[in-house]
Every structure is written in C-alpha cells, then in structure tokens.
Amino acid sequence: MFSNETLAECVPGIVCYSRRRRLICRFHKPIDTVGSPVKRWFGSHHITHRVGGRNDLVECSRTVSMPTELTEYDPTLGNKFVFVTGGVMSGLGKGITAASTGRLLANAGFDVTAVKIDPYLNVDAGTMNPYQHGEVYVLKDGGEVDLDLGNYERFLDIDMTFDHNITTGKTYRHVIENERAGDYLGKTVQIIPHITDDIKRRIREAAEGHDVCLIEVGGTVGDIEGMPYLEALRQFAHEEDDEDILFTHVTLVPYSKNGEQKTKPTQHSVKELRSIGLQPDILVGRCDDRLEEQTKEKIALFCDVPVDAVFSNPDVEDIYHVPLMVEDEGLDEYVMSELGLSDEAIPKEKRENEWREIVTQDTTEEIDVALVGKYALEDAYLSIHESLKHAGFETNTDINVLWVDADEMDDGHEERIERADGIIVPGGFGARGTEGKIDAVRYARENHVPFLGLCLGFQMAVVEFARNICGLEGAHSAEMEEGTPHPVIDILPEQYEIDDMGGTMRLGAHETEIDPGTVAHDVYDETSCTERHRHRYEVNPEYIDRLEAAGMVFSGRAENRMEILELPDHPFFFGTQFHPEFRSRPGRASPPFVRLVETILETGSTDPEEVTA
Numbered sequence: 226m227f228s229n230e231t232l233a234e235c236v237p238g239i240v241c242y243s244r245r246r247r248l249i250c251r252f253h254k255p256i257d258t259v260g261s262p263v264k265r266w267f268g269s270h271h272i273t274h275r276v277g278g279r280n281d282l283v284e285c286s287r288t289v290s291m292p293t294e295l296t297e298y299d300p301t302l303g304n305k306f307v308f309v310t311g312g313v314m315s316g317l318g319k320g321i322t323a324a325s326t327g328r329l330l331a332n333a334g335f336d337v338t339a340v341k342i343d344p345y346l347n348v349d350a351g352t353m354n355p356y357q358h359g360e361v362y363v364l365k366d367g368g369e370v371d372l373d374l375g376n377y378e379r380f381l382d383i384d385m386t387f388d389h390n391i392t393t394g395k396t397y398r399h400v401i402e403n404e405r406a407g408d409y410l411g412k413t414v415q416i417i418p419h420i421t422d423d424i425k426r427r428i429r430e431a432a433e434g435h436d437v438c439l440i441e442v443g444g445t446v447g448d449i450e451g452m453p454y455l456e457a458l459r460q461f462a463h464e465e466d467d468e469d470i471l472f473t474h475v476t477l478v479p480y481s482k483n484g485e486q487k488t489k490p491t492q493h494s495v496k497e498l499r500s501i502g503l504q505p506d507i508l509v510g511r512c513d514d515r516l517e518e519q520t521k522e523k524i525a526l527f528c529d530v531p532v533d534a535v536f537s538n539p540d541v542e543d544i545y546h547v548p549l550m551v552e553d554e555g556l557d558e559y560v561m562s563e564l565g566l567s568d569e570a571i572p573k574e575k576r577e578n579e580w581r582e583i584v585t586q587d588t589t590e591e592i593d594v595a596l597v598g599k600y601a602l603e604d605a606y607l608s609i610h611e612s613l614k615h616a617g618f619e620t621n622t623d624i625n626v627l628w629v630d631a632d633e634m635d636d637g638h639e640e641r642i643e644r645a646d647g648i649i650v651p652g653g654f655g656a657r658g659t660e661g662k663i664d665a666v667r668y669a670r671e672n673h674v675p676f677l678g679l680c681l682g683f684q685m686a687v688v689e690f691a692r693n694i695c696g697l698e699g700a701h702s703a704e705m706e707e708g709t710p711h712p713v714i715d716i717l718p719e720q721y722e723i724d725d726m727g728g729t730m731r732l733g734a735h736e737t738e739i740d741p742g743t744v745a746h747d748v749y750d751e752t753s754c755t756e757r758h759r760h761r762y763e764v765n766p767e768y769i770d771r772l773e774a775a776g777m778v779f780s781g782r783a784e785n786r787m788e789i790l791e792l793p794d795h796p797f798f799f800g801t802q803f804h805p806e807f808r809s810r811p812g813r814a815s816p817p818f819v820r821l822v823e824t825i826l827e828t829g830s831t832d833p834e835e836v837t838a
Contacts, residue, residue, distance in 0.1 A: 312494025367733030
C-alpha cells in the first residue's frame with residue numbers, strides 16, 4: 226500500500242490533505258492520465274473529475290478504515306446522523322436547535338428520532354435534585370431522563386425510550402459488567418475501543434429504522450467528562466460516507482460594549498473541536514439578534530466552513546418559534562442538501578404547516594394560574610409550563626403562571642393564590658413545603674377555584690380532605706411523617722424490600738380505568754387512559770371507604786390503586802396520581818390541562834391588570 230509520500234512521488238504536483246474523515250488528493254492532470262499507482266491506492270470508484278478555474282482538476286478520496294476489536298458494536302446500523310455539539314458555555318440551546326431542525330425534517334416527510342448524551346456519571350437523572358438539571362422527565366418505558374428529551378418528544382411528537390439517553394454511568398456500568406462476565410476474552414478493557422464502541426453502539430441502535438437521527442452531546446466542548454464521547458464521534462465519522470453524517474456546532478456570539486458581534490469565542494470553540502479531530506460542517510451562532518453578514522463571513526473564514534454553512538439562531542419570544550427561525554434561515558434545507566435528502570423531501574409548498582399555524586395564532590383570552598411548588602426554578606416544572614402553553618394554544622388563551630413558593634405562603638405568596646384564576650399543585654419529594662401545598666388545596670376547595678393536583682398534589686389533596694372533611698386529625702403521608710396516626714398516603718407494597726433509590730419507583734406508562742359518568746370520563750372522553758407515573762407512595766387502601774363516604778370520588782383506578790380523584794359540586798377539582806404533563810404536545814394538549822383552562826374561562830377570570838407578579 227502506498228503512503229502519501231509515495232503517492233506524491235508517483236504523481237508530480239499532487240496535493241494530499243485530510244478533510245473531515247477522508248484523504249483528499251488533488252492534482253492538475255487530465256483524468257485519463259491518472260496513473261496506476263493512484264488507481265491502486267484509491268480504487269477507480271473513488272476518483273472523481275472536477276473542473277475548476279484554469280486547471281483541469283482530479284479529486285480522489287478514500288474513506289479511512291478504523292481498526293476493529295471484538296465488542297458488541299455493529300457499524301452498519303442507522304442511516305443519516307446529525308451530531309450537535311456546543312461551545313463557549315452550556316445552556317445555549319443545542320437541544321432546541323436540534324429539535325427545531327428535526328421538526329422541519331419531519332415536516333419534509335422524514336422519520337426523525339433523537340439521542341441525548343449526558344456525560345455525567347449518574348446512570349440516569351432520577352436521583353438528581355431539580356436545582357441541578359431541572360425536572361426529571363419520565364419516558365413511557367420508565368426511563369428517568371434529562372428534560373431535553375421532553376423537548377424532543379414535544380417538538381418531534383414522538384415517544385422515546387430510555388435507550389435514547391446515553392450517560393457515562395450507563396455506559397461504564399455496561400462495559401464493567403461485561404468485563405466481570407468475561408465477555409472481552411482476556412483483553413485489557415480501555416476507553417478506546419470498549420467505551421467508545423459502546424457509545425457508538427447505543428447511538429446506532431437508537432437510530433435503527435429511522436431516516437435521520439439527531440444526536441445532542443451535552444455539556445461544552447473541552448469538558449473532561451465529554452472527551453470519550455467526542456472521541457467516539459471522531460471514530461464514527463470514519464465509518465460513514467460524507468452524505469450520511471453532519472456535525473453541527475452551536476456557539477455563543479456575544480456583543481461587545483460598543484455593540485459589535487464578537488466571533489472570537491466561536492473561533493476558539495471550533496479550534497478546540499478541531500484539536501480533537503472534528504471539523505464542524507455547520508455553525509449556529511446564538512445571539513440576541515441575527516448574525517450580521519460580516520459576522521458570518523468572519524466566522525466562515527476563521528472556522529473553515531462555507532459562508533452559507535453559518536446560521537443565526539437569535540433569541541425569540543417563545544421556544545416554539547425557533548423552528549420558524551430555523552426555517553427562515555434555511556438551516557433545514559442546507560441539512561437536507563448535505564445529507565443528500567433534498568430529492569426525497571416533500572416539495573416545500575406541500576409540506577405540513579400545522580406547527581406554524583398553532584404557535585402563531587392570535588389569542589383572545591388571558592388568565593392567571595398559580596403554580597404552588599417548592600423549587601424556585603422554572604425548569605423544575607418545565608413540562609407543566611409547556612402543558613399550560615399547549616392548553617393555551619387549544620383555547621386561544623394567554624396563560625400567565627404565578628409562582629407561589631409553598632414554603633413562604635405568609636410572605637406575600639398567599640396573595641398570589643387569592644388573585645389567581647386557577648391553582649396547580651405539582652409533584653415533588655420530601656416534607657419541605659407540604660403544609661403550604663395543603664393550604665393551597667384547601668383554599669381551592671373552599672373557594673371553588675379550579676384546581677389540578679399532580680402526583681404529590683393529588684396526594685396532598687387526599688391529606689387535606691382527610692383532615693378537614695373526614696376529621697382525621699394529624700392525617701398525613703407516611704413519606705412526610707412516619708408516625709402519623711392516619712397514614713392516608715402510604716408506601717407501595719412492592720417498595721417495602723427496596724433499598725436502592727435510583728430507578729426503583731413505579732415508573733413509566735400505566736393504564737387507568739375510568740368510571741363512566743364522571744368528570745374524568747368527560748375529560749378524557751374514554752373509559753381508560755394511559756399516562757406516565759413516578760411515585761413510591763399511594764392512597765392507603767384502608768382509608769378509601771372513609772374518604773369516599775365523605776364525598777371524595779376516585780374516578781380512575783389501576784386495579785386496587787387510586788389514580789384519579791375529583792369532587793362533585795366544584796367547578797373543577799381534579800387530581801391525578803400520574804403526570805399528564807409528560808404526554809402533552811403543542812398540537813395535542815393534555816386533557817386535564819385543557820379542562821382546567823376551559824373551566825377558568827367558563828367561570829370567569831380575574832382582570833389581568835389587577836394581577837401583580
């Protein structure tokens with residue numbers, strides 16, 4: 226086999242260099258005079274003829290093969306791959322950029338899926354405090370994952386599984402378990418190839434059967450925990466043809482004090498990426514405004530990409546407008562062109578336009594909903610915020626969310642409840658804030674304010690009813706108060722012998738049977754529903770008869786488990802043990818959220834001008 230130097234000696238004037246994942250050679254020579262050394266080196270199907278400028282150019286390329294080792298990795302799975310990395314700082318919106326691009330590819334007729342890589346050592350997000358990474362999003366198979374997967378489900382309107390989330394903990398655990406089982410035949414187990422092959426295997430298995438797979442690498446280029454993933458991507462690039470893989474890099478383009486868009490952070494970020502062996506094909510600049518043309522030209526020059534491969538992703542009023550911005554920039558068309566999909570795409574004038582119609586429609590109403598929680602962070606309740614938006618889309622209503630800290634009800638927060646048109650008490654864990662949530666439930670019940678309780682909110686509604694209607698003094702959840710005289714909420718029987726915290730709750734999608742003639746039946750318009758769960762405690766069966774005798778209706782059950790509660794003679798008092806917010810979509814809003822908003826509109830709402838944040 227010839228080396229680059231031998232090839233240069235055989236063909237005078239040849240220039241050899243590496244681009245992305247191929248050895249590219251160009252020389253000024255008519256194609257019919259390409260010698261046998263070149264043909265033996267490349268193979269005739271790798272020789273292409275290009276005419277450019279004053280010279281007749283011959284371009285030859287050869288995909289670099291990667292060494293193989295006995296692992297579970299199958300490099301043939303999957304079709305088209307778009308990798309999305311981030312630079313300069315975290316939280317730039319890589320996921321929203323990727324999800325928006327995926328939405329537009331789906332509109333063009335392609336089957337799109339996504340993978341989120343989280344480089345932390347946790348096996349999953351289930352044991353994390355919401356202040357660390359926001360809410361824990363639950364998938365249909367019970368996977369507890371980063372909230373970004375919720376964005377992918379909402380934007381792409383798909384149901385994902387735990388296989389679509391890759392973490393360092395999950396990857397290392399699998400490789401170590403294989404090593405303990407003797408699966409590596411006495412080999413020294415190393416980051417390369419065993420960890421990197423496992424990363425690639427997971428990506429390909431998630432991508433199998435789909436036209437395009439979007440892969441978001443969490444964190445920032447240069448993070449030490451992300452290095453094995455970027456190395457896996459470098460290897461991945463060698464295994465795919467040019468038209469089957471794209472690297473998109475999202476960076477920050479800040480303003481200087483004199484109002485100039487600065488490209489230096491992007492230059493350094495790309496330099497860091499290239500030092501790892503990855504050359505981005507597309508650069509997306511996050512900025513307050515659209516990138517100026519001279520900014521794009523400068524980024525293109527210093528980062529070695531075409532000017533038309535530099536795109537703006539400025540701040541917008543709502544994340545659901547990002548696909549509209551991406552479309553206006555032409556990023557989706559560029560991606561399809563680079564992946565060789567343009568000819569297969571639905572013609573632009575015939576593509577689905579429902580997304581734009583939904584997110585840009587005019588609103589005719591405005592209401593205020595109090596969210597009574599204990600994590601003073603919007604991301605901790607992201608799916609609830611989004612579900613309210615979706616319900617607003619369906620009812621043409623602007624919904625203002627009033628944050629109410631359950632720990633500080635006496636510090637002005639109780640006033641927000643009194644001025645709200647509806648109340649939501651969300652899920653959570655631990656005793657902190659529970660008394661404030663119980664007070665909010667009581668206010669909603671006694672003052673006929675539309676109410677929706679989710680998971681812990683459902684349980685606190687049971688506690689409040691037991692205390693104040695059933696007369697069970699000291700009633701509580703055994704989770705919050707082990708010595709309560711009336712544990713109306715108790716641990717699930719199958720949880721008694723469980724010691725581990727991670728991945729051991731009742732998780733994922735479960736079916737609930739709904740009683741005909743109830744509010745729940747009217748809300749879902751079905752005799753059953755399938756929603757996602759995440760809980761370790763439930764209504765204690767020993768107290769169900771007393772609660773029902775006092776007027777509480779359990780209208781939804783899963784065998785002997787209480788799933789839905791409601792109160793008659795109330796405009797809308799509705800609680801669910803499950804999390805309906807995890808299945809809500811912009812074009813398919815969650816039924817309980819829609820009914821909450823509809824009830825508020827029917828019963829009359831507070832004048833928005835009277836509401837103070």
